[in-house]
Amino acid sequence: MPFKSIFIACVIGGSLMVAALMINRARPPADTSGSTPTFTQATGRCAQCHREETAAVVHQFERSAHSQANITCYDCHQALDGQESNEHYNFTLAGDVTSLNCQACHRTEYDQFARSRHALPAWGAVRGAAEVSADLLAESEQHHPGAVDRPANALALLEGPAAMQTGCLACHAIGAPNQDGSIGTCTECHSRHSTSIALAREPQTCGQCHMGPDHSQIEIYNESKHGALFNAQRPALDLGVDPKRLTTADMPIPTCATCHMSGLDGLKVTHDTTERLSYWLFAEVSEQRPGYLAGQTEMKETCLKCHASTSVNGFYVEAEAVVAATNERVGAARDLMAGLRSDGLLTPEPFDEAIEFLYFDFWHYFGRTAKHGAFMGGADFVQWHGNYELLLKMTELEEMASALRSAGD
Numbered sequence: 563m564p565f566k567s568i569f570i571a572c573v574i575g576g577s578l579m580v581a582a583l584m585i586n587r588a589r590p591p592a593d594t595s596g597s598t599p600t601f602t603q604a605t606g607r608c609a610q611c612h613r614e615e616t617a618a619v620v621h622q623f624e625r626s627a628h629s630q631a632n633i634t635c636y637d638c639h640q641a642l643d644g645q646e647s648n649e650h651y652n653f654t655l656a657g658d659v660t661s662l663n664c665q666a667c668h669r670t671e672y673d674q675f676a677r678s679r680h681a682l683p684a685w686g687a688v689r690g691a692a693e694v695s696a697d698l699l700a701e702s703e704q705h706h707p708g709a710v711d712r713p714a715n716a717l718a719l720l721e722g723p724a725a726m727q728t729g730c731l732a733c734h735a736i737g738a739p740n741q742d743g744s745i746g747t748c749t750e751c752h753s754r755h756s757t758s759i760a761l762a763r764e765p766q767t768c769g770q771c772h773m774g775p776d777h778s779q780i781e782i783y784n785e786s787k788h789g790a791l792f793n794a795q796r797p798a799l800d801l802g803v804d805p806k807r808l809t810t811a812d813m814p815i816p817t818c819a820t821c822h823m824s825g826l827d828g829l830k831v832t833h834d835t836t837e838r839l840s841y842w843l844f845a846e847v848s849e850q851r852p853g854y855l856a857g858q859t860e861m862k863e864t865c866l867k868c869h870a871s872t873s874v875n876g877f878y879v880e881a882e883a884v885v886a887a888t889n890e891r892v893g894a895a896r897d898l899m900a901g902l903r904s905d906g907l908l909t910p911e912p913f914d915e916a917i918e919f920l921y922f923d924f925w926h927y928f929g930r931t932a933k934h935g936a937f938m939g940g941a942d943f944v945q946w947h948g949n950y951e952l953l954l955k956m957t958e959l960e961e962m963a964s965a966l967r968s969a970g971d
């Protein structure tokens with residue numbers, strides 16, 4: 563072969579190699595993030611079997627921010643100090659994955675959650691201090707005096723353990739004391755394997771528990787202007803934005819999370835859903851919370867990202883007037899009941915006479931509904947499901963009371 567041909571071949575070959583190298587350099591870096599040793603060892607081996615056993619778990623995990631951040635199955639499922647464990651194909655798994663396993667990486671969220679009423683007070687509302695350690699009880703009492711240190715709920719006891727477990731506690735175990743010393747569960751709003759922020763910002767996620775005649779938040783929301791707009795414009799909103807960067811451009815319409823938790827346009831994010839409240843609306847007669855002013859200021863700061871201060875302040879004045887009017891109505895009914903009791907016309911036991919159920923519905927359904935409706939834009943709930951029922955049931959209470967009195971004569 564003549565020298566000239568060899569020379570040309572070398573030049574062409576060399577150019578091709580240089581070109582190939584240049585093209586390769588310009589390509590995005592190869593994704594090797596999924597193959598660190600622990601990832602292969604834990605997720606790889608867990609996923610290998612679980613793609614067969616519980617395929618949906620693997621698919622959900624694969625779409626999560628955790629998977630993208632190289633968090634493995636084992637990072638959550640390994641047994642930590644103080645947790646019951648079981649051997650599972652050479653892995654030591656936690657018997658229960660609890661908020662302790664999340665806390666290891668998300669301390670801030672855990673601490674905020676743990677001081678909220680979603681934590682031990684939710685449990686205490688049903689079970690009282692049962693199964694709560696002395697240390698945890700003392701800590702909780704500092705934040706919410708009387709919320710856990712109280713007897714088990716009388717109605718729950720009457721309904722019995724089966725209804726308590728699958729009824730009350732299906733919602734209230736969000737704050738259960740765990741056997742490993744931690745409190746509650748983080749997955750009610752995020753779910754276990756999607757661990758999604760977008761899911762947690764969906765109204766329906768909160769509405770799993772915040773529904774029904776005794777706390778009609780999801781129903782009120784869906785009827786409010788906010789809910790109507792949200793449902794109509796849902797596709798135009800971005801619910802998955804990093805909480806530290808969430809703006810009113812991503813979510814110009816508020817959901818439950820926006821008002822009660824989000825750090826909209828630079829505000830502080832919180833997992834303490836108690837922080838922005840100013841009244842005990844769930845109570846029979848609603849008084850101001852100890853942090854009344856701070857709570858109201860924080861909530862109003864959120865409204866003010868979208869509304870003018872005159873309308874926000876006006877809204878609060880009107881809602882507070884509904885609280886005062888409802889307190890008066892419930893107060894009158896409570897006096898009526900106290901009169902019957904002190905005159906010996908009722909037994910000391912709760913829930914053994916029809917009038918006790920009627921009085922319970924009076925404040926627990928209709929009184930609460932009126933107050934919640936006023937604070938979350940539910941006109942129908944202030945009116946027909948609230949005040950109208952209060953008037954109607956008061957006449958029924960009075961009739962029953964006078965029947966009891968004439969029977970007692």
Ligand code: HEC
Binds near residue numbers: 604605615639
């Ligand atoms: C060799 C196959 C195999 C491997 C490896 C494996 N698993 Fe499993 N896993 C199973 C089978 C089979 C079940 C039982 C499924 C059932 O009951 O329907 C199971 C059940 C489970 C359960 C439910 C246990 C219960 O009692 O509720 C969890 C949680 C779990 N695996 C997590 C993991 C994690 C995390 C890993 C990796 C660290 C892993 N598994 C590795 C096969 C495997």
Ligand code: HEC
Binds near residue numbers: 636638639658749754
């Ligand atoms: C962000 C933490 C986290 C990660 C990551 C995670 N899990 Fe889980 N997993 C949980 C929690 C929490 C539960 C509920 C545990 C409980 O109730 O004890 C659970 C439950 C399960 C169950 C039982 C499901 C059922 O409904 O019976 C299986 C099986 C399981 N995980 C497998 C896996 C596998 C496989 C991976 C990886 C592909 C994985 N998990 C990754 C947190 C996690």
Ligand code: HEC
Binds near residue numbers: 628637666754
């Ligand atoms: C081993 C550490 C680790 C554990 C354990 C862990 N996480 Fe995470 N988590 C992370 C990392 C890292 C990210 C990604 C952070 C980022 O993208 O800024 C993350 C992100 C998240 C996010 C945001 C998801 C999103 O869409 O941006 C949520 C919610 C979350 N974790 C919840 C949980 C819950 C609930 C548990 C327990 C069941 C848990 N994590 C356990 C490390 C962990």
Ligand code: HEC
Binds near residue numbers: 717734774776844
């Ligand atoms: C569908 C979910 C769900 C069920 C079932 C449920 N609750 Fe609740 N409960 C809630 C929510 C949500 C609140 C918060 C209401 C509010 O603040 O407006 C609440 C509030 C309470 C409160 C007032 C708050 C407090 O700490 O004193 C008590 C008491 C209570 N529930 C007891 C019970 C009992 C007892 C049962 C069963 C007989 C029960 N709940 C069933 C979701 C539920």
Ligand code: HEC
Binds near residue numbers: 668680747759833
């Ligand atoms: C009542 C529902 C709820 C519960 C319970 C809950 N979260 Fe969240 N979480 C949310 C919402 C909503 C957001 C997004 C807040 C926002 O809109 O900015 C969020 C955001 C997060 C983020 C992202 C934070 C950031 O700044 O990037 C992490 C991590 C997280 N949660 C972990 C947890 C852990 C750990 C627990 C349990 C201790 C928990 N969550 C319990 C609703 C919840």
Ligand code: HEC
Binds near residue numbers: 685736750767769818
């Ligand atoms: C698994 C059930 C459950 C889910 C899901 C849930 N909550 Fe709750 N929430 C409760 C219970 C139970 C209480 C009552 C706690 C108590 O006894 O005071 C409560 C109380 C509250 C309170 C009142 C706190 C106080 O100090 O009185 C707010 C506000 C709240 N939740 C907001 C939310 C928001 C926002 C979401 C969704 C991002 C949400 N919750 C999701 C069960 C739930």
Ligand code: HEC
Binds near residue numbers: 772783788842861
């Ligand atoms: C536009 C903002 C906004 C939205 C959206 C919103 N809330 Fe509220 N919420 C409020 C205000 C304001 C209060 C009364 C605060 C106070 O006590 O000062 C309140 C009160 C509550 C309470 C009553 C706590 C008690 O004392 O009984 C609960 C529980 C609650 N909201 C849950 C929800 C849930 C669940 C959703 C979604 C279905 C939701 N909120 C949507 C603003 C909002």
Ligand code: HEC
Binds near residue numbers: 810815866873874
């Ligand atoms: C993320 C933005 C956003 C937040 C936060 C927000 N709103 Fe709204 N709000 C809206 C939008 C958008 C409308 C619909 C306005 C229209 O009719 O065009 C609306 C409508 C209303 C309305 C009915 C129309 C009116 O102005 O009379 C009331 C009342 C209201 N909001 C009160 C509040 C209160 C109180 C808060 C805080 C507790 C709040 N909003 C928080 C966006 C927000």
